[in-house]
Amino acid sequence: MYRVKKEFFxxxxxxxIAGCFECGACAYECPAKIPLLDYMxxxxxxx
Ligand code: SF4
Structure with a gap:
């Protein structure tokens, strides 16, 4: 997420990152409610 946010693609x-299969578990579990799936x-x- 940090690399995407900083545009270090x-x-x-x-x-x-290509291995992300967009399950959404990271965003669901994030206590800070960071939209991790959107970043992915x-x-x-x-x-
Ligand atoms: S959505 Fe999040 S938890 Fe799911 S595969 Fe992608 S990075 Fe991993």
């Missing part, structure tokens, strides 16, 4: 790719989807679209 190549690093996000290296860290395996956006990052995947940008790589």
């Amino acid at each position: 190549s690093e996000a790719k290296e860290l395996g 989807k956006y990052g995947k679209a940008r790589i």
